[in-house]
Amino acid sequence: MELKEFTYLMTLAEEKNISRAAERLYMAQSSLSQFLQQFEEEVGAKLFVRTSRGIRLTYSGECFLEHIKRIQVEYQRAKNELWDNENLTAGKVLFGISSFRGQVKAPRILKRFQERYPNVAVELVEAHSMRLEELLLEGKLDLAVVVMPLLKFKSEVTPLKKDEILLTARQDHPVLAYLQPAGEDGVPWLALEDAARFELILSGPDTIMGSVSRDLLMKKKLKYQADNANISARMAVAMAEEGLGLAFTYRSCIEPSRNLSYMRIGKEGVYAQLGIAYPSDEYHSRAAQKLEEVVREVYREDDPDA
Numbered sequence: 001m002e003l004k005e006f007t008y009l010m011t012l013a014e015e016k017n018i019s020r021a022a023e024r025l026y027m028a029q030s031s032l033s034q035f036l037q038q039f040e041e042e043v044g045a046k047l048f049v050r051t052s053r054g055i056r057l058t059y060s061g062e063c064f065l066e067h068i069k070r071i072q073v074e075y076q077r078a079k080n081e082l083w084d085n086e087n088l089t090a091g092k093v094l095f096g097i098s099s100f101r102g103q104v105k106a107p108r109i110l111k112r113f114q115e116r117y118p119n120v121a122v123e124l125v126e127a128h129s130m131r132l133e134e135l136l137l138e139g140k141l142d143l144a145v146v147v148m149p150l151l152k153f154k155s156e157v158t159p160l161k162k163d164e165i166l167l168t169a170r171q172d173h174p175v176l177a178y179l180q181p182a183g184e185d186g187v188p189w190l191a192l193e194d195a196a197r198f199e200l201i202l203s204g205p206d207t208i209m210g211s212v213s214r215d216l217l218m219k220k221k222l223k224y225q226a227d228n229a230n231i232s233a234r235m236a237v238a239m240a241e242e243g244l245g246l247a248f249t250y251r252s253c254i255e256p257s258r259n260l261s262y263m264r265i266g267k268e269g270v271y272a273q274l275g276i277a278y279p280s281d282e283y284h285s286r287a288a289q290k291l292e293e294v295v296r297e298v299y300r301e302d303d304p305d306a
Helices: 001-016 018-024 029-043 060-088 099-116 129-137 176-178 206-220 232-240 287-303
Strands: 049-050 054-057 092-097 121-126 141-148 156-171 247-252 260-266 272-276
Touching: 001 018, 001 029, 001 060, 018 029, 018 156, 029 129, 054 206, 092 099, 092 129, 092 287, 099 121, 099 232, 099 247, 099 287, 129 141, 129 272, 141 156, 141 287, 156 206, 156 232, 176 232, 206 272, 232 247, 232 260, 272 287
Parallel strands: 092 121, 092 141
Antiparallel strands: 049 054, 141 272, 156 247, 156 260, 156 272
16 A cells, blocks of 8 residues: 555545546546555455445445544654754754763763754763674664774774874873883873783773774783773773773873873874764765764864864
């Protein structure tokens, strides 16, 4: 059944005459009569009774038309909601970002978006990049900030910025004795071999940070101690601030603190590419696209060269 067939039936019920209904629908009377006959055969019930003056609904027809009216109302409501969403007068966007990165960026992103589009709600979904990838695959997000490349996700992910992975430690930590002079950007660097002399605090292996940090240590064949090796990135930094070890963090997640020092990993540094991903490349709502614009603005303001 198609929506246009509902229109045919409603018009027949309103006009109570096949000829007038056909004229109103801009179709031949014979075509409309044939449609009605075939439709009644399909549903297995008479919807209209033919009379000398035209047609009238049967009891079954009246019941059926009540359902059609409700369907048409819901269809119109759905179209109105789509129109509102596309014109940013209503709607909702499901936005995914990691908890660690989100605590620094998300409040500003949400505030700016709300100021511009007060009638569009943004629901924040906090998860690490690997979980965000799963949610994108399941279609449970409208867009997300993720670390590239994603393993299973086949749709295009557009670059956002490069984010440096740093080591951080309390300012009185003995590892600072191994620091090498800072470069032009003022960030001193530390050889990973020297970092491995001390207790490390690692994120779980099912996270990007946990995976990258372990890969770095494994490639250099370094032995290391990490009594806490399944810690969230946020908690790892908090523990480092208390002098409990060295933690890995992102430059974009640095928060001003008088107790922490940040160190580049090796002279050249280690970088992760951030990107913005949509659940598929078939359809991006206008609200989601506008949110992407705000995300990029906030990241550019923090790092104009990104």
